[in-house]
Amino acid sequence: MIKIDDPLVQQSFQELATYIALPSVSAKHQAQKQTADFLKKLLEEVGAQVQVLTDYPAPLVFAEIKPQQPSTTTILIYNHYDVQPEEPVELWHSDPFHLKITKDKLIGRGAADCKGDFISRLTALRRYQQKHGDWPCNIKFLLEGEEEIASEHLPQYLAKYHELLAADLVLWESGSKNEQEQFSIQGGNKGVLCFELVANSAAIDLHSSYAAVVDSAPWRLVAAINSLRDADGHIKIPGFYEQVLPPTSREQELVEQAAVPDLQEKWQLTLPLLKNKSVNYNLTFSPTINIEGLSSGWEGPGVKTVTPKTARAKLEFRLVPNQDPQEIFTQLTQYLQDQGFSDIQVNYLLGESAYRWDLQHPLVDLLVETAQKCYGGADQIELLPSSPGTGPMALINQYTQAPIVACGVGYSKSGNHAPNENIRISDYLEFIEFFDQFLERL
């Protein structure tokens, strides 16, 4: 396996340090041009044709490398160069924008999501090139700058440039080992519909003695939210489950083979789990509703005898394939009206569709075989048709028409989005080896 003192690895640490030092927090629109230019330079160094597209906010970096002998196979590597905000800074043990290299870890904002992934992939390509002086197939790169803010302008970019994107397989931004230390290969993500409910009841917060006759925003909000699901988690909106795409038998098989996380132990859950066919079934195949937050009136210490004029809640649905966010939003607003909550404002915040597939493809077979060899056997690999999270896979799939597969350098304690985000050096080296071996087998 490739060693830490390999000059390619040492060079990659320097590149990762420079990359992490660019504070490309998309929520703050930071360092977008500089980061895109840095990536252009890196990719040109390996001989890629690079375009930095700037039609919309946050430049989109597209690059392509081709072997001397024309190849009929194209792999598209999708990564994003933006990162989550570093806050809360006080919980970091080191500067979030300075790559800290310890005996066994690489620590910094973006180490796991997904600057470390991109650099490890690039390093594997360099290694292949060093050995062969050429490439095994066409490799395309699509590097966006707004993934952490719901890929706000990616649809416009893709609508304009989708002809660049034709590929046979998309390698998704990142991935990680699970808690059982299995290398996880995933073929999808859920969709999402984030919305806000706002109740207003008066021009001002009232002295609460008037609550003897005046109804109020928080009561209305609580009743409206409570109408959305049963205690077991079943969503009560008519038609909500109608378009849900049931899993194929192959997809179900993959999920049944996967290890079951002990969530109750892990997070000291105090409530029973929601009704589920199995934990993994629900995480992979079931749509769900979540309250992200509630806010109304007096939230400080002690009491304040106030009847709040306003109450707000942020909620979200996680969606599965064939559920359309806009259509679900229409069903939601109709349902609330039918239940007598026409006084509640329903605000659409963002929506993304789901993507899922059964991972049956010769290139994925090759990827899995390589992983089994590099990661220690079939029982060290997890194959899942979808992650429970959300990303722009459906969008990328729509424009590439290529199946998508995700895997990467993270592990179960990488802390994506959290303080002290990190990856293990051993996972980083293992992935370089694995991806290089995959390229060898193409």
Added chain:
Amino acid sequence: MIKIDDPLVQQSFQELATYIALPSVSAKHQAQKQTADFLKKLLEEVGAQVQVLTDYPAPLVFAEIKPQQPSTTTILIYNHYDVQPEEPVELWHSDPFHLKITKDKLIGRGAADCKGDFISRLTALRRYQQKHGDWPCNIKFLLEGEEEIASEHLPQYLAKYHELLAADLVLWESGSKNEQEQFSIQGGNKGVLCFELVANSAAIDLHSSYAAVVDSAPWRLVAAINSLRDADGHIKIPGFYEQVLPPTSREQELVEQAAVPDLQEKWQLTLPLLKNKSVNYNLTFSPTINIEGLSSGWEGPGVKTVTPKTARAKLEFRLVPNQDPQEIFTQLTQYLQDQGFSDIQVNYLLGESAYRWDLQHPLVDLLVETAQKCYGGADQIELLPSSPGTGPMALINQYTQAPIVACGVGYSKSGNHAPNENIRISDYLEFIEFFDQFLERL
């Protein structure tokens, strides 16, 4: 009527300015000793025997004046020298702790609640003394420093010193004209039980993709709160209404005679009023439940895909006579358990009992007759057996065994507790005249 340029009035403005300049915010434990000492000096100047009791936090000022000829009548004046916090300071148009005197108003923190009341009462007493060189009866003063923080130590003070407090009538801290400009005389206040509901579901906030199987604190909180009342405001806790003391026919009569405030117009209410026998009936005689505030998870802009580990709500019941806060709290916790919410923490925050009476007493008759004369006739007076608000009347009544009546210098836009708290100079002068006339009739 007494004029603004009367030396007694001019002196009282100076005293009120000094009083308001003492920033006696009880929530911040400010200026307690200085304010008590200031009151001691003021009261000694009119010849009172004054004790500043310091057994518990916030000194309690007790004072007594007696006529040369022993009197069998004792009136106890209850006021508090503490005020609400001045925040939000940016909404004040002048320094909250500097008495601003305009053409027609006295503006500053405590002007209406209740430093202006105390000084106007003292000024009427001075005026009486100036005319007669004596007092019409025994006058006692009970001035506490923690009314705005639920009279935290008053029960202990009263348990120890209640023998000082024997009286025939208690004149309550303050009062105001209503929106119809009627001078309001009120004989009670509601009780209160403030409590907190806390739901906990996990050791940390979870990535919301896990909401596909994990139940969460905000869902539990919303369901628990929603179980407490019907949409029409009816409280669903068994036994809650059992001890409610129905109004006497005299009390009902008083309420029926009172003007009905147009709350919907006044506050631009967007929801129908709760079910009520009449607005004034509910405000005076009905217990109620209110949500003071809700808090959970992500309350900032945009979305955050989090499943909150905790959700909190502050609520309160307003109680009527014979409802015991402790007993209601027991019913509440039992009900939540019976409804399956034993996972919800129920925290008792504070409780006070209600006090109400029908205002039938010779001294009140005298007060009302005087008010009718001074304020322009019977239709310029409002008599109510209780205010919809809460205060320590039940406690004072328990230890004085005397009926309580509230009236004062405020008006409907005084803005007690709010920025730019103020009274009108005309109301202030009118009250001095009225109270002096009342003393004359004793």
